[in-house]
Amino acid sequence: MAQVLEFKLPDLGEGLTEAEIVRWLVQVGDVVAVDQPVVEVETAKAMVEVPCPYGGVVTARFGEEGTELPVGAPLLTVAVGGSTAEPEGSGNVLVGYGTQAPAARRRRVRAAAAGTAAHNGHARQPASAHPSATASASPSASASAPASASAPMSAATATPASAPAPARAPSSASAGHARVAAAAPAHTEGPVPVISPLVRKLARDNGVDLRRLTGSGPDGLILRCDVEAALRTAAAPDHAVGEPAASPTTTTVGQTRVRTPAASSAQGGVRIPLKGVRGAVADKLSRSRREIPDATCWVDADATELMRARAAMNAAGGPKISLLALLARVCTAALARFPELNSYVDTEAREVVRLEHVHLGFAAQTERGLVVPVVRDAHARDAEALTAEFARLTEAARTGTLTPGELTGGTFTLNNYGVFGVDGSTPIINHPEAAMLGVGRIVPRPWVHEGELAVRQVVQLSLTFDHRVCDGGTAGGFLRYVADCVEQPAVLLRTL
Structure with a gap:
């Protein structure tokens, strides 16, 4: 005997509480497999496909394309069990994740059969046998409200199995x-x-x-x-x-x-x-400003030798090395010397938590707003690998296809605001991180070099840091080391 289970919009993580239905991938009457994507939704972070944790026949869909649903709202119902259903329940309901099992062959069942499944009087059963630690997708029991194909329809009501989805x-x-x-x-x-x-x-x-x-x-x-x-x-x-x-x-x-x-x-x-990406950014920056007592220090550095080193690398053949990748390599070397800045504050426990791995975020301005993609384990990547990962994440940010996992978990942020043609800035720290390195534009300026006035490529570097994790001496030491590596790239040879 088939059971009708309800699949709800799962917890999206990072404080996201809603998503917009962009495109349904299944129709009422389709047979779906466990972890088969059933709907494409757009959140404040990215556009992702949502996999269904149940296998069976889709008996109803909730919401039309363009509808905004809160987390926990029903997405669809699936009749599981019986001769046509797949094995039920994987529990993988976090947006963008699943076992990625091959999709089952879709076929349309007769409307009468689907209508029978919807009217068989069975209540929606809880999915307690399939828990998910990160998603709230277990349907609530509603013994007094069986699925009904003849119920009146609205923007949030199910499409009956006996009728096509309304346009x-x-x-x-x-x-x-x-x-x-x-x-x-x-x-x-x-x-x-x-x-x-x-x-x-x-x-x-x-x-x-x-x-x-x-x-x-x-x-x-x-x-x-x-x-x-x-x-x-x-x-x-x-x-x-x-x-x-x-x-x-x-x-x-x-x-x-x-x-x-x-x-x-x-x-x-x-x-x-104030919604979508702009709303999420506003909430996060407001929280950072409320909770983090930040301070900023800055220094001008002669980047002429760094630019020459990059030109020599690219002239040697092979993939081109980006300036952002070299600056990221400098950051990871500096964080190895000053681990206090690769941390966060646990306010409830009143503890500073130092982190072993450097997951480097970088600010990227897109048409949808400001996003901060994260390069995982940046400390273990060389300049060539960093260049490739920056390029991949930047393209994903531009097209709006970043996954939640690529937008979360950063431990330190690199902000290259020089691309906007400005020299300096005092940015807001990306909560809950402890620091952010800012890089201004690199421009020719008069500079005293080896005791003589010369025209050199000069850049302004700034460090905004959480004053709870360290004092000015540590922050100044970090920034000075970064400036030394920019002025004399050979300093990095000690940590390669």
């Missing part, structure tokens, strides 16, 4: 946003092919219905230029001149929050929701 209604811009005319007949079902999450976010923020656009990319893929073209040709705003615009609203249907895009306020300003 998402074309959206129109709220007040203050332009209405986009239909460029092509609207698609009624199926996912919309979009080149990246950034394009999807651009369309969502501006009220553009992607289903009404014709993509100029291969096979109708919607590109950024397609969305921008739709915005340029949009009609005038809905409200008349001088008429107050509607305020952004949030409607709650069940456990699903549906938010109207931000609109101009009566005072003429624009309200922008």
Whole structure:
């Protein structure tokens, strides 16, 4: 006898409490295997596929594409057991992780059979036999509420097995946003092919219905230029001149929050929701500023020899070495000498925890906001390996495909704000780390070299540190060692 189990949106980690459904990977009636990805969601950190811990027949889905769900909200129900079901339960429900078993062959079961499974009167059974230490995906028992295919439907209710999934209604811009005319007949079902999450976010923020656009990319893929073209040709705003615009609203249907895009306020300003990456960054920086008593010291360094050393490395053939990789190598060598800065403060235990491994984060500015990808075990990598990993993570950040594991667990951050053309900065420490090294732009400047005035390549280095983990002497010693390695790269030979 089949059981109907409910799979909920699992705990996303890093304080993330919600995710948006981007694309369903299964339909009602499909047979799924244990740990088969069933839905693609976008969080404040990245876009990931969610694997289902149960194997069986999908009897219902909760939420349409574009719907935002909180952690713990139902995603889908699966009928397990019986002749058509796979073995149930792996417990691997953390977003982005699973056993990655090969996906089962999908097939559609007859609507009558699926309807019978939904109406067989069995209650949703708890998944206590399949615990997960990191995810809250065990469904709650609801003996008095069996799955019903005839229940009224809403944005958060299940799609019955006896009917096809309803298409998402074309959206129109709220007040203050332009209405986009239909460029092509609207698609009624199926996912919309979009080149990246950034394009999807651009369309969502501006009220553009992607289903009404014709993509100029291969096979109708919607590109950024397609969305921008739709915005340029949009009609005038809905409200008349001088008429107050509607305020952004949030409607709650069940456990699903549906938010109207931000609109101009009566005072003429624009309200922008502090959500997604920007919201996560705001929360983390606010916590850092509240909890960490930080201080900053800085020094100017002559980077001429470092630039020459890099040019010599790249002239010798092989993969090119990036300047960021050399600076990262300097950081790991400095942290070996000053381990106090590779630590964090356990406020509850009132202890400083020193860490053995250096997981080096680096600030990366993307169209979705500021993210900090993490290079694992940076202390064990040479300059060539660091260059390759920086390139891989930067590309993933640009496309919005970083996994939660690639955005968490950093122990020290390297911030190269020189790429923005500035000399110095006093950044906010990436909580709960203890320090951040900032690197300004490298520019020609007058410099006294070997007793004579010369034009040298000069860079400003700054260190912002948690004053609870060390005093100024330790911080100054760390920064001075970094400056010495920049001025005389041969100093690094001692630690290679």
